[in-house]
Amino acid sequence: MNIVNPASGAASFDTPRIAVRDLKKSFGKLQVLHGVSLTAPQGSVISLVGSSGSGKSTLLRCLNLLEIPDSGDIQIDGETLHFDPAKPSGGVQPRQIRRIRSSLGMVFQSFNLWGHMTILENVIAAPVHVLGVPRAQAAERAHELLKRVGIADKHNFFPAQLSGGQQQRAAIARALAIDPKALLLDEPTSALDPELVAEVLQVIKDLAIAGTTMILVTHEMRFAREVSSSVVFLHRGVVGEMGPPDQIFDAPQTEACRRFVRSEFGV
């Protein structure tokens, strides 16, 4: 499962894959995001960490517009969406929303593979129905991706027949099948039995090495430290601190981050 992409180290950092400026989001009276800004250069792996309720998952869902932000800007590979709080859906057209969604691969905590489709059908569904890729071509690519995540022999099975780890790897293959600008992973190992976590983390690590841009919400601090190019500590809906993993985990600058790191590592 070793994936080597020689270009990964030399990627252009000029146009970030994903940039977020002053993003705000409320649910009713509860404001979850109070103006978040961050940048994910091409080939970077950004880990979003923070205690529950800090807005990590909401931020991720805002990035692929499962939640429509109230205000702010999201820039995906040079295309900027500006959310105008005065207009419904922030003034962004459904067509544009769908285009952004289909350019980002989402991986969910509870996999959310479509239960009535085989693994192969799951992987080709978005390419065929959203991107209009011919079925045969999509299937060929799907087999490649399933091989890449180590479940080539499971293509004819239904999700319910696989272990959690296998399902999550299939979900990663499904997300990769749309050739995404970036992968968004929402606590990809939180629903897994401990012994199945490693196989999924290995796949994510391989993708990181291959230069896949990823934004990852995680509670696996040791893993975040290992794969991230930078770690974003979210605190009460704003970026509390961000920097390379060494800084966040060894020398946090803020009191809130220090306390979080201490509680996570149990020291």
Added chain:
Amino acid sequence: MSFNLDVFWAALTSWVFFEAALISVALAVLSHASAIAISMPLALGLDSRSKVVRIAIRLYVGVFRAIPTLLWLLFFWNALPQFSPVFREAWYTPFIAAWVALTVNEAAYQVEINRAALSSVDKGQTSAATAFGFTPLQVFRLVTLPQAARVALPPSVNEFITLLKATSLASVISLQELMTVTNQAVATSFQFQEYYAVAALYYLLIVGLLTLLQSRVERRFDWTVERRARRGWLGRFTEQRQ
């Protein structure tokens, strides 16, 4: 007691009884199909944001479920023509009246089944489809509908069996269905056993065939068996779906 096998066999193989059974099946199939077609938007409407829509649907379900099917049949055949001369014309046959009566009645039951089935679909399933850029219609057609159909199938088949037997009520409006023909045969011959046995056998046969069909379809919906192992004639329909 003497069971006349000849009378029984003659009736069983007669065109009159066969045609009557066909009418019963046709009425049940048509009524259920149109009831499902009507109940689908109603089921979706029950989760509508508009309070007026929700109350209107609740009202429909309440009224059409509370009143006996027999009364609906009598109403649509006897009372409706008094409202408008349109319903006194030749096109308004007992079959049409029965079809309408059974449809509006059945739709009220089917609404609840559909709603339960639709709401049984996990939110993660639809949000995954949305996340990949499916349009709302695609989400419904490719994810919600097939998953809801599996949940709705067993209670819907139950409904269909009830409905099939309810078609016998249409004998009160002189529709030439199975029970009407049976009663007519009995009235002239007094050979109760023979003709009742024929009718019973027909109903058994129809429901038996249906049960067989149901198990075939349910096997198709079994998403825990590797696809390769299953290749039935139904495969052609379901395979195209995804």
